[in-house]
Every structure is written in structure tokens, then in C-alpha cells.
Amino acid sequence: MSASSKTGSKPRSTTKTKKTTTKSATNKVKKSTTKKKATAKSKTVKTGKTRTVAKSVKEKQVKSTLQINDAIVEKTLASIERLGEQTFAFSPFSQYYDDWLLNLRQAVAEFGTCSNVKVNESFSEKCEQVLSDIHATLTDICTQESALGKVESELLKVKQDLEELESDYAKQKQELSSKQNAEIEQLTVQIKTFENDIESQGKVKFGFFQFNAKKVAAKKLEQTKQSLKEAKTQLETASQNSTAEQSKLQDDYETKKQELTTKSDALRKETETLEIDISKEVRKETCTRLTNILNEQIKQ
Numbered sequence: 001m002s003a004s005s006k007t008g009s010k011p012r013s014t015t016k017t018k019k020t021t022t023k024s025a026t027n028k029v030k031k032s033t034t035k036k037k038a039t040a041k042s043k044t045v046k047t048g049k050t051r052t053v054a055k056s057v058k059e060k061q062v063k064s065t066l067q068i069n070d071a072i073v074e075k076t077l078a079s080i081e082r083l084g085e086q087t088f089a090f091s092p093f094s095q096y097y098d099d100w101l102l103n104l105r106q107a108v109a110e111f112g113t114c115s116n117v118k119v120n121e122s123f124s125e126k127c128e129q130v131l132s133d134i135h136a137t138l139t140d141i142c143t144q145e146s147a148l149g150k151v152e153s154e155l156l157k158v159k160q161d162l163e164e165l166e167s168d169y170a171k172q173k174q175e176l177s178s179k180q181n182a183e184i185e186q187l188t189v190q191i192k193t194f195e196n197d198i199e200s201q202g203k204v205k206f207g208f209f210q211f212n213a214k215k216v217a218a219k220k221l222e223q224t225k226q227s228l229k230e231a232k233t234q235l236e237t238a239s240q241n242s243t244a245e246q247s248k249l250q251d252d253y254e255t256k257k258q259e260l261t262t263k264s265d266a267l268r269k270e271t272e273t274l275e276i277d278i279s280k281e282v283r284k285e286t287c288t289r290l291t292n293i294l295n296e297q298i299k300q
Contacts, residue, residue: 073298076111077291080104084287093277094142100283101138104290105131111294118300126293134286141279148274155267162260169253176249180242187235194228 083104088096108127112119201221 072110072114073117073294076107077294079107079110080287080291080294083107084284084291086283087280088277091275091277092145092148093279094138094145097138097142097279101131101135104134104287108290108294117297119297123293123297127290130286130289130293134282137282138279144278145274148271151267151270151274155264155271158260158264158267162257162264165253165256165260169249172249173246176242176245180238180245183238184235184242187231187238190231191228191235194224194231197224198228 083100086100108131111117198221201217201224
């Protein structure tokens with residue numbers, strides 16, 4: 001009994017040891033599996049966070065790009081509108097055309113840098129056509145403006161001619177008046193002299209027998225009276241001639257002055273027309289055309 005009991009006790013101990021070992025191994029496996037799952041879960045969470053961050057960064061970049069594009073579009077449209085309303089200060093206005101056209105081209109080119117705007121061949125051709133049209137128009141206006149210098153020179157020449165006419169008229173009038181006054185004065189003196197001579201000769205007394213002396217005196221008196229008559233006739237003629245010459249001088253002066261004044265008025269009117277910036281309306285129209293083209297492109 002005793003021996004059998006001892007022998008039977010050994011197997012129970014061995015079985016217990018095996019169970020403990022098996023349980024320990026099972027626990028280790030479970031822990032290892034749990035740890036692996038936790039690690040995998042951690043990696044999955046990190047990957048998800050990385051993707052979320054990347055997505056957020058990309059969205060911010062897209063939003064930033066859109067904001068930049070919107071700013072470029074607004075700036076371009078504002079620049080074109082400003083160019084359409086631009087007024088040039090001084091003539092000749094053609095001095096501003098090159099810079100204005102360059103700024104317009106730059107505004108259109110900047111619009112093409114927008115990534116969210118499809119700039120195709122059709123759009124480029126439309127813009128280039130508008131720019132080509134305004135370039136040709138401004139060139140024609142430049143040709144018209146070049147005539148301004150010629151017109152101004154002609155106007156200056158007319159003004160000089162008017163001043164010269166006034167000066168010449170005043171000079172000729174003075175010379176004519178001096179000449180006529182001298183002639184009239186000379187004839188007036190002669191007439192006075194003849195009248196005095198006639199009066200003196202009429203007071204001379206002759207004796208009854210001084211026939212020859214009396215005859216000579218009578219003949220001399222007759223000649224003096226004839227000279228007086230001729231002097232008076234010359235004086236009258238001189239006065240008439242003086243009036244006619246003065247009248248002719250004034251008529252010629254007024255005719256020439258009227259011609260020059262009419263020409264001056266016409267040239268001045270032409271100058272005023274050329275001093276108006278006739279490019280303003282066509283420049284504004286050009287900017288309106290470009291704005292419409294850009295807005296159509298934005299809608300696409």
C-alpha cells in the first residue's frame with residue numbers, strides 16, 4: 001500500500017508542471033499577439049494622421065492658389081479699367097501712346113498667368129486682334145497730330161504777317177500824310193504869295209503917260225492871277241489825291257487784314273481740334289472690348 005502510494009504521487013506532480021508551463025506559454029503568446037495588434041493599430045493611426053495632415057496642407061495650398069489667382073484677375077481687370085479711363089495731360093498726346101499700349105499688353109499678359117483660367121489659342125487671338133486694332137488707330141492719330149506742328153507754324157506766320165501789316169500800314173499812312181501835308185503846305189504858301197503879289201500890284205499907280213509900264217504891270221498881274229489860279233487848282237487836286245490815296249491805302253490794309261484774320265481763325269480752330277485728345281474714346285472702347293473677352297474667358 002505504501003509503495004503503491006508513493007509511486008502514484010509522482011505522475012500528479014509532473015502533470016501539474018506541464019499545465020503550468022502550457023499556461024505560461026499561452027499567456028506569452030497572447031501578450032505578444034496583443035502587443036503586435038497594438039503596434040499595428042498605432043501605425044494605422046499614424047498613417048491616418050499623416051494622410052489627414054497632407055490633405056489639409058494640399059487644401060490650404062489649393063485655397064492659397066485660388067486666392068492668388070482671384071487677386072491677379074481682379075488686378076488685371078482693375079488695371080484695364082484704369083487704362084480705359086486714363087486722361088493725358090498735355091499735347092502732343094502721342095507722347096503717351098507707347099507707354100499706355102505697353103501697360104495694356106502687360107495687363108493682358110499677367111491675366112494669362114492665372115492657373116485656373118484656361119488661356120487657349122482663341123483667347124490669345126482675340127486679345128491680339130484688339131491690341132493690333134488700337135495700335136493701328138493710335139498710329140493714324142499720331143500722323144494727324146504731326147500736322148499740329150505745321151498748323152502752329154502757319155498760325156505763327158499769319159500772326160507775324162498781321163503784325164507786319166499793322167506796322168507797314170501805320171508807316172505808309174504816316175509817310176503819305178507827311179508827303180501830302182508838305183505838298184499842300186507848299187501850294188498854300190504859293191497861293192498866299194500870289195495873293196499878296198496881286199494885292200501889291202493892284203496898289204501900284206502909274207502916270208498918264210506911263211503906258212509901257214502900265215502895260216507891263218497889267219501883264220504881270222494877269223500872269224500872277226493865272227499862277228494863283230493854277231496853284232489853287234493844284235491844291236484842290238492835291239487834296240483830292242490825298243483823300244483817294246489815303247482811302248486806297250486803308251482799303252488795301254483792311255482787305256489784307258481780313259484775309260489774314262480769316263486764315264488765322266481757321267488755323268486756330270484747327271489747332272484747337274488737334275489739341276483735343278481724340279484717342280480717349282477709342283482707348284476706352286478698346287479696354288471695354290478686352291474686359292469683355294477676359295470675363296468670357298473667366299466663365300469658361
